[in-house]
Amino acid sequence: MEAVTTPLAAPSPVPLDLGLYRELQRYGARDVSACFSCGTCTASCPLSQTDATFPRRIIRYAQLGMKDAVLSSKELWACYQCGTCAETCPTRADPSEFMAATRRYAIASYDRTRIARTMYTQPVLATVLAVVVALLFAAFMYAAHGPQSGETLAVFEFIPGHLIHDMGIAVMAIVVLAGLAGIATMARRIGRREDVGWGDVLGSRAALARSARAAWSAVGRESLGQAQFRAECDTGQEATPWYRRRGLVHALTVWGFLGLLAATVLDYGLDILGIKATGTPVPVWYPVRLLGTLAGIALVYGTSVLAIDRYRAANRAVTRSTTADWMLLGLLWVTGVTGFVLELALYLPGAPAWGYWMFLLHVAVAMELVLLAPFMKLAHAVYRPVALFYVALAKEAKP
Ligand code: SF4
Ligand code: SF4
Known part of the structure; x- marks a missing residue:
């Protein structure tokens, strides 16, 4: 046979x-x-x-x-x-x-647009691009500027609030589209490799419960709570004062940025609901303003320490810096500092003229920061939770 x-x-x-x-x-x-x-x-x-x-x-x-x-x-x-x-x-x-x-x-x-690649591999072109984008934002707003007048600094008359609002929506739309496209590419790759499909994530009640636990671990514990980062990142830094330790400084930077974003969105929300028109002077303890101030302090402190450590290479974790790393730190820092200087101008008597230019600079840099977010290191704020979701899902399947 x-x-x-x-x-x-x-x-x-x-x-x-x-x-x-x-x-x-x-x-x-x-x-x-x-x-x-x-x-x-x-x-x-x-x-x-x-x-x-x-x-x-x-x-x-x-x-x-x-x-x-x-x-x-x-x-x-x-x-x-x-x-x-x-x-x-x-x-x-x-x-x-x-x-x-x-x-x-x-x-x-x-990133299909290749902007991120340019940011990382062509530092001169990336720097020129960043400067041109900021100038374009500033020029666009300046072209529509109104009078610098009155007893108080009327910044939303100088640059109309509706213009900033519309530009903000356009920038956010680009950012969301670029972010979603990147996340979809990443999730498709990891899902294929891990053999995890829609059915494993959403296909049954048990799958949904697993996914919910994995999402909480990735987004709640690790990304917002920075649990492992705080627990492990300060190991070996006993000689560093607590206020300079990487876990705290990183958390302040993250929460400072998110706080400022939240304060901006809430301010527009109050405007839409008719509770407070954007630009109306409010006392410093007004909740949204207080949130913005505290978030700004956290952001400026965090980015200042990160920049000093990077410059001195004082942090064992950071041995090399790319132009894009410096650019991101610079944009975050300038956004925070110009916000504070603007706040100071709002309290000064006589509506100082430089307050208007500070406002223009602040908005232009903040817009650029948000626009470039999906193409720089800030993008890890969305990529990391997606990857950690798969890590947590794998642990759920194999405890
Ligand atoms: S830097 Fe090195 S030791 Fe620290 S988490 Fe990453 S791979 Fe591990
Ligand atoms: S030689 Fe390779 S495996 Fe060994 S410590 Fe260095 S990076 Fe790790």
């Missing part, structure tokens, strides 16, 4: 990009060709307790040119750049900075 043999299925080829790790160097990674997968970084990484291959597996993907594996790796976004692994690596491959550079590369790859 003739033997029946089952032919072995040919493995599907994995597309390789042999220039990948050199490409990652353009985004700030050091030369990781020296990494010999010794595992020292794994031993020191606080995230590797249940994964004996993190973070070196992602370095290996880069060495082998496995672009798709890199871009569909949810763990890439779990790393919070604490810098511990960089201190222990015997070959100075700087895995911490490698992970940060790979996230920049991922942001650029998820």
